Amino acid sequence: MSSEPVVLRCCSASSCRSAGGERLRRALLAARVNGEAGEAAVLIRSVGCLKLCGRGPMVARDGPCGTELYGGLGSEQAADLLAGRQAPLEPHRIDLDPPCSQLQEP
Numbered sequence: 001m002s003s004e005p006v007v008l009r010c011c012s013a014s015s016c017r018s019a020g021g022e023r024l025r026r027a028l029l030a031a032r033v034n035g036e037a038g039e040a041a042v043l044i045r046s047v048g049c050l051k052l053c054g055r056g057p058m059v060a061r062d063g064p065c066g067t068e069l070y071g072g073l074g075s076e077q078a079a080d081l082l083a084g085r086q087a088p089l090e091p092h093r094i095d096l097d098p099p100c101s102q103l104q105e106p
């Protein structure tokens with residue numbers, strides 16, 4: 001197991017706040033207190049705009065596999081996000097890798 005903590009960066013800028021970002025952040029804090037993170041060390045931070053305002057509330061999850069971005073999460077997903085359960089979060093995951101067609105030379 002990695003000794004590096006997982007860091008959840010919760011956007012606290014206006015669009016995400018109005019979309020429920022603060023409610024989600026509080027749900028994450030409550031889930032951590034309730035032990036939903038298991039053995040993993042998870043830090044929860046409020047950060048500025050993550051530049052995908054229309055998809056909020058936005059959370060970046062920095063873990064052993066790199067950074068993953070999630071949007072449109074509700075407080076009901078807090079425990080899954082904290083524990084890093086991929087399957088239930090998949091509909092909210094934002095893939096930033098460009099499609100192959102954008103990588104081809106003209």
Ligand code: FES
Binds near residue numbers: 011017053054056058
């Ligand atoms: S306001 Fe949250 S991503 Fe911009």
